[in-house]
Amino acid sequence: MDKFEELTVPHLGTLYRQAYYLAGNRDDAEDMVQDTYVKARRSFHTLKDSAKCKPWLNSILYRIFIDEYRRKKHYVELTDVPAQEPEDDDSRWPEGVTAEGIKTALESLDPKYRLPLVAHYLSGQSYQEIADTMEIPLGTVMSRIHRAKRTVKKEFARHSRPSLGVIHGGRHGM
Amino acid sequence: MECSRYREPLDLVPSFDCCDPVFTPALDHANICPPCRERLASRLKSEYSIKLTMEASAPVPESLNLFVKNMPSEKMSPGRWMVRYGVIAASILLMATSTISSYRYWQSYKMEAAVEQLRLFSVKNHEIRNTPEFLSDDEKQVAQWLSGRLNKVVQLPKNLKPGSVVGASPSALGEHPVGAVHLVIDGNRSTLYTFDPSPFGVNGAVKKEPSYEMGHTVAAWEEHGVGYSLVSDAPVESMRASFVSGAMR
Ligand SMILES: [Zn+2]
Numbered sequence: 001m002d003k004f005e006e007l008t009v010p011h012l013g014t015l016y017r018q019a020y021y022l023a024g025n026r027d028d029a030e031d032m033v034q035d036t037y038v039k040a041r042r043s044f045h046t047l048k049d050s051a052k053c054k055p056w057l058n059s060i061l062y063r064i065f066i067d068e069y070r071r072k073k074h075y076v077e078l079t080d081v082p083a084q085e086p087e088d089d090d091s092r093w094p095e096g097v098t099a100e101g102i103k104t105a106l107e108s109l110d111p112k113y114r115l116p117l118v119a120h121y122l123s124g125q126s127y128q129e130i131a132d133t134m135e136i137p138l139g140t141v142m143s144r145i146h147r148a149k150r151t152v153k154k155e156f157a158r159h160s161r162p163s164l165g166v167i168h169g170g171r172h173g174m
Numbered sequence: 175m176e177c178s179r180y181r182e183p184l185d186l187v188p189s190f191d192c193c194d195p196v197f198t199p200a201l202d203h204a205n206i207c208p209p210c211r212e213r214l215a216s217r218l219k220s221e222y223s224i225k226l227t228m229e230a231s232a233p234v235p236e237s238l239n240l241f242v243k244n245m246p247s248e249k250m251s252p253g254r255w256m257v258r259y260g261v262i263a264a265s266i267l268l269m270a271t272s273t274i275s276s277y278r279y280w281q282s283y284k285m286e287a288a289v290e291q292l293r294l295f296s297v298k299n300h301e302i303r304n305t306p307e308f309l310s311d312d313e314k315q316v317a318q319w320l321s322g323r324l325n326k327v328v329q330l331p332k333n334l335k336p337g338s339v340v341g342a343s344p345s346a347l348g349e350h351p352v353g354a355v356h357l358v359i360d361g362n363r364s365t366l367y368t369f370d371p372s373p374f375g376v377n378g379a380v381k382k383e384p385s386y387e388m389g390h391t392v393a394a395w396e397e398h399g400v401g402y403s404l405v406s407d408a409p410v411e412s413m414r415a416s417f418v419s420g421a422m423r
Contacts, residue, residue, distance in 0.1 A: 004245075005242075005243065008242070009242060012234055012238070012242055013233075013234050016232060016238060017228065017229060017232040020232040021232070026235065029232075030235060030238050033238055033242075034238065037245060038245070041245055092220040093220045093221065093223075093224050095220075097224060097227065099227050099228060099230070099231030102224065102228055120188070121224065122225070122229065126188070126194065127186075127188070127194060128194065142186050145186065146182060146185060149185075
């Protein structure tokens with residue numbers, strides 16, 4: 001096992017899971033992670049601090065995701081408009097949410113919101129680290145995650161069975 | 175009221191990897207405010223379960239594991255890199271500014287990796303499967319049986335020496351179903367995988383002279399748009415000799 005393998009292989013699972021929820025399917029996720037490793041291998045000499053291997057790999061993966069969206073689906077890094085949304089009455093996620101349900105709900109999100117949310121749940125990085133790897137301000141990361149959660153939960157409410165309304169205690173405007 | 179001031183920060187307190195000092199005032203508030211505390215606690219619990227659901231639902235595919243563990247080693251000297259990827263590297267230098275060329279380089283790198291992966295799958299399968307499902311030394315019958323079994327036309331290589339075929343089985347390389355033709359080369363067990371290069375994304379790139387690796391003699395090539403990958407317990411020279419033209423293609 002060479003140094004590259006030794007440092008990067010332990011993060012394969014984290015990268016793949018993020019890629020899976022970013023891309024929404026296994027094939028594209030696998031492609032994204034393969035590209036990440038190919039790119040990482042080629043620029044491995046630029047990683048000066050081996051303790052930063054995880055954020056470094058994450059940043060490569062995020063770049064690939066953003067580039068792919070720019071190419072295919074017009075990822076636009078717009079200035080965030082403050083959300084004019086009602087208060088989030090219930091901050092909980094509905095119960096009985098499945099992995100497939102999460103994936104579908106994430107697909108409804110604009111990629112610039114999906115990326116920080118997925119990173120937040122699956123990368124094991126703090127908000128500050130996510131901000132650093134995505135090269136955007138901390139405040140932007142937090143507000144995007146907040147907004148993303150709200151949208152995703154709304155999406156759940158829209159698609160879930162009526163009985164879920166009972167779980168929410170009949171409240172609306174999640 | 176105080177509560178609404180702390181609502182957003184409290185909704186952002188992570189259920190894992192807590193906690194940034196930025197949340198301290200909000201957490202202090204939750205400590206003395208039962209409704210906010212209850213809201214925070216139930217959200218953290220539900221989010222933690224979402225995180226676990228997400229983590230458990232996407233296991234790393236074996237093919238990706240193999241890809242990462244079998245990437246060309248960094249230990250290769252720049253010279254060997256240049257030899258190995260000489261043509262590609264040269265084209266990159268020539269058109270460094272062109273995004274199209276980098277994209278092509280990318281593609282060929284990926285293709286090479288995909289061919290490598292195909293050969294790995296072939297070796298793995300060869301090691302596992304021993305008995306043909308269909309026994310026949312007739313090439314035509316074997317091709318017909320495989321075509322019926324895989325529900326598509328299966329062709330065997332044109333210049334295979336007569337008498338080497340002993341049977342066939344359905345098989346799979348990665349996720350894709352392929353035909354496995356059992357051969358005997360110089361008395362040694364051998365398996366020839368016949369596949370459509372498209373699903374693997376390796377059209378026109380399947381070309382690997384017989385060589386001894388991973389404990390077997392391995393070769394891969396393309397003939398009239400059909401991909402072949404051959405794994406044998408026979409030595410390299412015997413594999414070459416098992417084709418009437420003396421070449422793999
Ligand atoms: Zn309160």
